[in-house]
Amino acid sequence: MPxxxxxxxPMPSQEPEVRNKNFKEVTLGYTKEMAIDEAGRCLNCxxxxxxxxxxxxxDIPAFIAKVAEGDFEAAYQVINxxxxxxxxxxxxxxxxxxxxxxxxxxxxxxxxAIGRLERFVADYHNANCTDKAVxxxxxxxxxxVIGSGPSGLAxxxxxxxxxxxxxxxxxxxxxxxxxxYGIPEFRLPKDxxxxxxxxxxxxxxxxxxxxxxxxxxxxxxxxxxxGFESVFIGSGAGLPRFMRIPGENLNGVYSxxxxxxxxxxxxxxxxxxxxxxxxxxxxxxVGGGNVAMDAARCAKRLGSDVTIVYxxxxxxxxxxxxxxxxxxxxxxxxxxxxxxxxxxxxDGWVTSVHCQKMELSEPxxxxxxxxxxxxxxFTDIDCDCMIMSIGTSPNPLIKDxxxxxxxxxxxxxxxxxxxxxxKPGVYAGGDAVTGAATVILAMGAGKKAASAIDExxxx
Amino acid sequence: xxxxxxxxxxNPTVTFMSVEAPLVAKKAKAGQFIxxxxxxxxxxxxxxIAGYDREKGTVDIIFQIVGAGTExxxxxxxxxxxxxxxxxxxxxxEIEGLKKVAVVGGGVGCAIAYPVAKALHxxxxxxxxxxxxxxxxxxxxEDEFKAVSSDYILMxxxxxxxxxxxxxxxxxxxxxxxTEFDEVIAIGPLIMMKFVVATTKKYNVKTVVxxxxxxxxxxxxxxxxxxxxxxxTKFACVDGPDFDGxxxxxxxxxxxxxxxxxxxxxxxxxxxxxxxxxxx
Numbered sequence: 098m099p100x101x102x103x104x105x106x107p108m109p110s111q112e113p114e115v116r117n118k119n120f121k122e123v124t125l126g127y128t129k130e131m132a133i134d135e136a137g138r139c140l141n142c143x144x145x146x147x148x149x150x151x152x153x154x155x156d157i158p159a160f161i162a163k164v165a166e167g168d169f170e171a172a173y174q175v176i177n178x179x180x181x182x183x184x185x186x187x188x189x190x191x192x193x194x195x196x197x198x199x200x201x202x203x204x205x206x207x208x209x210a211i212g213r214l215e216r217f218v219a220d221y222h223n224a225n226c227t228d229k230a231v232x233x234x235x236x237x238x239x240x241x242v243i244g245s246g247p248s249g250l251a252x253x254x255x256x257x258x259x260x261x262x263x264x265x266x267x268x269x270x271x272x273x274x275x276x277x278y279g280i281p282e283f284r285l286p287k288d289x290x291x292x293x294x295x296x297x298x299x300x301x302x303x304x305x306x307x308x309x310x311x312x313x314x315x316x317x318x319x320x321x322x323x324g325f326e327s328v329f330i331g332s333g334a335g336l337p338r339f340m341r342i343p344g345e346n347l348n349g350v351y352s353x354x355x356x357x358x359x360x361x362x363x364x365x366x367x368x369x370x371x372x373x374x375x376x377x378x379x380x381x382x383v384g385g386g387n388v389a390m391d392a393a394r395c396a397k398r399l400g401s402d403v404t405i406v407y408x409x410x411x412x413x414x415x416x417x418x419x420x421x422x423x424x425x426x427x428x429x430x431x432x433x434x435x436x437x438x439x440x441x442x443x444d445g446w447v448t449s450v451h452c453q454k455m456e457l458s459e460p461x462x463x464x465x466x467x468x469x470x471x472x473x474x475f476t477d478i479d480c481d482c483m484i485m486s487i488g489t490s491p492n493p494l495i496k497d498x499x500x501x502x503x504x505x506x507x508x509x510x511x512x513x514x515x516x517x518x519x520k521p522g523v524y525a526g527g528d529a530v531t532g533a534a535t536v537i538l539a540m541g542a543g544k545k546a547a548s549a550i551d552e553x554x555x556x
Numbered sequence: 557x558x559x560x561x562x563x564x565x566x567n568p569t570v571t572f573m574s575v576e577a578p579l580v581a582k583k584a585k586a587g588q589f590i591x592x593x594x595x596x597x598x599x600x601x602x603x604x605i606a607g608y609d610r611e612k613g614t615v616d617i618i619f620q621i622v623g624a625g626t627e628x629x630x631x632x633x634x635x636x637x638x639x640x641x642x643x644x645x646x647x648x649x650e651i652e653g654l655k656k657v658a659v660v661g662g663g664v665g666c667a668i669a670y671p672v673a674k675a676l677h678x679x680x681x682x683x684x685x686x687x688x689x690x691x692x693x694x695x696x697x698e699d700e701f702k703a704v705s706s707d708y709i710l711m712x713x714x715x716x717x718x719x720x721x722x723x724x725x726x727x728x729x730x731x732x733x734x735t736e737f738d739e740v741i742a743i744g745p746l747i748m749m750k751f752v753v754a755t756t757k758k759y760n761v762k763t764v765v766x767x768x769x770x771x772x773x774x775x776x777x778x779x780x781x782x783x784x785x786x787x788x789t790k791f792a793c794v795d796g797p798d799f800d801g802x803x804x805x806x807x808x809x810x811x812x813x814x815x816x817x818x819x820x821x822x823x824x825x826x827x828x829x830x831x832x833x834x835x836x
Contacts, residue, residue, distance in 0.1 A: 270593055278777075492794075
């Protein structure tokens with residue numbers, strides 16, 4: 098008999114007023130008892146609607162059934178067949194618009210907490226399993242993966258499991274891509290990322306940090322001189338966008354990428370860090386996506402009063418519901434229907450943001466209602482730090498140095514649904530193709546490309 | 557890990573290192589830069605490449621000790637390793653087709669100006685090098701410059717070596733006398749480059765400057781190195797580091813360059829409180 102509770106087992110979390118002053122993980126994870134109880138809510142539907150909502154098609158009812166039996170390691174093995182980063186995805190996937198949105202239990206009441214269960218299972222495995230992955234026998238083929246973010250890790254993992262000799266090239270000094278430099282410690286602890294990366298090394302994947310493909314080595318050199326038969330480009334989102342308004346180069350104005358990289362990758366939040374960061378008193382974050390929430394919550398933890406400025410209303414906020422809720426609980430203010438016009442400064446430093454008040458009119462091509470200016474309605478917000486989190490545009494380094502690699506008008510690499518680019522043997526996926534999206538979509542693209550590469554090299 | 561093959565103190569605040577980095581050496585060109593991290597947990601710092609030897613697989617860097625990161629780098633000795641060393645980043649200086657060029661270097665900027673002068677010389681370009689230092693103790697690369705320049709003009713603020721004065725004085729004089737340069741390339745402190753540009757503008761001589769703003773990743777990801785050039789925001793790491801000097805907003809660049817000054821001063825004092833060395 099399934100557990101017919103209408104609501105999910107709540108996630109144990111640090112209290113908002115405590116956690117908004119530290120960088121430790123906000124959510125603490127289910128206990129075994131909570132996990133078994135929650136797993137009991139799954140109806141084990143034959144047609145498995147949840148699986149259709151998962152970009153990597155994890156057999157969700159099967160792993161949940163193992164959790165209900167208390168066989169957590171078996172549950173992990175089910176997930177591991179489809180996902181290479183369960184501890185990461187259980188934390189950062191937008192389950193509410195994916196698997197959980199298709200859950201039958203969600204029709205009346207809340208869906209099964211699939212994400213929380215995935216995280217529980219992955220954490221259980223990491224804490225209890227001491228068996229290391231074993232490097233499979235080599236099939237003699239060499240594949241290069243550019244970038245060690247979610248798409249690169251997923252692609253490398255699938256290829257390595259099939260016996261390919263995989264080398265990942267990472268531009269920064271540390272592997273993980275956005276998982277390392279972007280998503281903050283309190284949402285995704287870095288030791289979890291490190292574990293996933295170590296797991297890949299156990300599979301025989303080589304990771305070369307400090308190599309910028311397109312600068313240190315070109316893709317053509319990888320293929321012609323280094324003997325890689327195929328290349329996967331998972332180089333990520335690229336250059337941060339700014340608003341092109343006056344004053345945005347004043348001191349105290351950061352891109353979210355820079356602010357988050359200083360804090361996460363360079364550990365500027367630690368007292369003894371040698372990487373400088375401004376410890377602001379009043380911060381304005383511009384934008385409404387997950388990155389904006391991350392930046393806002395980081396600024397809060399540095400001791401700042403934080404206001405998110407967004408030009409549409411709460412309903413159109415693109416960030417995950419959970420991130421917005423967490424931000425509100427932590428005391429972050431929202432100045433909605435507001436659009437910055439000018440960054441005002443004194444002696445080279447930002448002092449306030451002059452904004453236009455907006456209202457919503459008809460829906461635009463994105464289906465969201467278009468914000469339009471309310472004539473004569475302005476507002477000024479004082480701040481000593483401003484963080485621009487309004488998206489990115491693709492990095493030109495690879496496209497400019499690779500013969501025969503086509504790109505879209507917005508700069509993203511042209512690739513078909515299996516990741517094949519215009520250049521034979523070269524595949525691409527993740528934000529480098531789509532522009533900024535989610536970890537799980539990037540992983541899905543990496544996995545698809547891995548099977549396409551496998552097919553290509555076995556032709 | 558990247559081994560320091562040789563290390564030399566060029567003057568009390570400026571150090572030369574030759575670093576084993578074969579992949580970088582293979583690709584490096586004058587005007588490009590690297591990013592290093594001296595040790596685990598050190599800052600990422602960009603440095604323009606001062607030279608390279610493709611056969612030996614080494615890259616030369618010359619740096620001034622200004623903050624904690626360069627202080628830690630300077631604490632490493634021959635045979636020891638630098639934690640991270642990535643490059644070559646940015647675009648090389650465009651020198652193709654240039655026949656007569658004035659290379660203007662200021663202080664430690666001469667470390668970057670020299671490989672440009674050398675590359676120009678090697679392609680048969682007539683190079684006038686004008687270099688400036690605060691005093692005679694800070695002069696670097698004198699013989700090297702002389703070897704690649706048809707004319708070498710040394711200036712010092714206090715007159716303790718070369719002519720007394722600043723680099724714009726001989727530059728202005730040459731231009732006023734009708735010397736026709738295809739281009740002036742200026743590399744040094746922002747304030748020097750700003751005044752070089754003010755000088756060459758009078759004669760409408762194309763002037764290229766090499767910008768060295770604060771960076772984190774150096775690959776276009778963070779946007780920390782942004783500058784206003786011709787009214788538009790540019791990233792020094794992917795769009796530069798060389799820009800048309802007439803277009804650069806130097807005042808903004810100077811303000812942005814000082815953003816972490818209090819932090820740096822403190823961090824450096826903490827890193828090594830022995831030092832009371834002169835810093836430009």
